[in-house]
Amino acid sequence: MKTRSEHRTRTVPKTIDGKTHDVTETYSIDVPVPPADRDAQALQAVTALAGLIVLGAVVWSTVAIGGLLALTSPVWVAYLIAFVFDAAWIGCLVLEWINRYDPERARTPRRAGWAALALSMGLIAAHGSVSGSLGVGLAGAAVSLVAKGFWHVVMRATGAELDPASAQWAAAERAEVHAEMATVAVRRQLHRTRARIREETSALDGSGSVTALEWRTPATDGLTEDRLRTEMEGTAERIRTAQSAGSGSARTDPESGSVKDRVRALYESGTTDPAAVVEALPGANPETVKRMVRLVRTEGGYA
Numbered sequence: 001m002k003t004r005s006e007h008r009t010r011t012v013p014k015t016i017d018g019k020t021h022d023v024t025e026t027y028s029i030d031v032p033v034p035p036a037d038r039d040a041q042a043l044q045a046v047t048a049l050a051g052l053i054v055l056g057a058v059v060w061s062t063v064a065i066g067g068l069l070a071l072t073s074p075v076w077v078a079y080l081i082a083f084v085f086d087a088a089w090i091g092c093l094v095l096e097w098i099n100r101y102d103p104e105r106a107r108t109p110r111r112a113g114w115a116a117l118a119l120s121m122g123l124i125a126a127h128g129s130v131s132g133s134l135g136v137g138l139a140g141a142a143v144s145l146v147a148k149g150f151w152h153v154v155m156r157a158t159g160a161e162l163d164p165a166s167a168q169w170a171a172a173e174r175a176e177v178h179a180e181m182a183t184v185a186v187r188r189q190l191h192r193t194r195a196r197i198r199e200e201t202s203a204l205d206g207s208g209s210v211t212a213l214e215w216r217t218p219a220t221d222g223l224t225e226d227r228l229r230t231e232m233e234g235t236a237e238r239i240r241t242a243q244s245a246g247s248g249s250a251r252t253d254p255e256s257g258s259v260k261d262r263v264r265a266l267y268e269s270g271t272t273d274p275a276a277v278v279e280a281l282p283g284a285n286p287e288t289v290k291r292m293v294r295l296v297r298t299e300g301g302y303a
Contacts, residue, residue: 003030043158050147050154054090057147060140061086061120068127085123086144088116093151100159101170117148259284263292272297 005028014023066079073081092113099106121141128137162170259281266277274293278286 002033004033006031050150053147053150057144058086060143064124064127064140085120089113120144259288260292264296
């Protein structure tokens with residue numbers, strides 16, 4: 001059995017003059033060398049060979065199809081488009097390999113790859129015919145066929161075959177994961193749609209205001225539009241009164257501080273008509289009385 005020497009380190013105690021410290025020590029050991037995996041090496045060689053064959057097929061196909069297209073189009077455009085034909089079946093080959101454990105999903109790229117290869121081979125043969133050498137054209141077309149066929153053999157040799165039960169289990173797992181992915185995508189779309197609905201509704205109802213919205217909070221249990229407007233007007237009135245009193249520059253109602261109490265007393269006595277309340281308080285500001293009427297009506301449940 002072959003071995004190789006490896007250098008490793010370990011921590012050992014070192015004592016000098018009665019004091020001990022841990023130090024690092026380097027030592028060597030012999031470890032067995034596993035035998036070479038000839039199968040893996042052979043597979044790597046075959047994969048590299050398949051890559052070289054595909055490269056040769058792409059070069060030949062691009063030159064041939066590009067020369068054919070160059071008869072009626074600029075040279076650089078012809079050769080650029082010529083590469084598309086081989087790129088198509090190579091891309092389908094990769095997709096087939098990715099879906100090797102899902103026969104249903106692999107069937108479509110497999111068929112499309114063979115169709116793209118047939119089209120590429122036909123154009124290569126046509127170039128040979130136009131150039132006066134149909135045999136060379138057919139030989140060039142066979143290069144692409146050999147390249148794809150060789151890759152097909154490599155994929156069949158390296159891909160794992162699933163029995164029917166295992167294939168069904170794998171399909172069920174894929175379906176579950178795809179369902180989760182679809183659910184996430186659908187939820188994302190719904191969130192975007194709901195956000196768009198809120199934005200458009202808000203814009204149509206009053207340029208972003210809260211009109212036509214029903215507020216639900218634990219404290220209010222149904223803060224409607226009218227109640228919200230009344231609360232805002234009452235707050236604005238208190239702010240204006242405080243600012244006027246602080247600056248002394250604005251005229252204030254001498255009885256504004258008791259207007260709410262007097263309106264509440266009138267409501268309790270049976271006077272609930274707003275016009276009658278205004279007439280019953282001739283010394284108060286009519287606008288202030290009307291706001292207090294709405295506020296008392298909302299707070300007292302008279303609405």
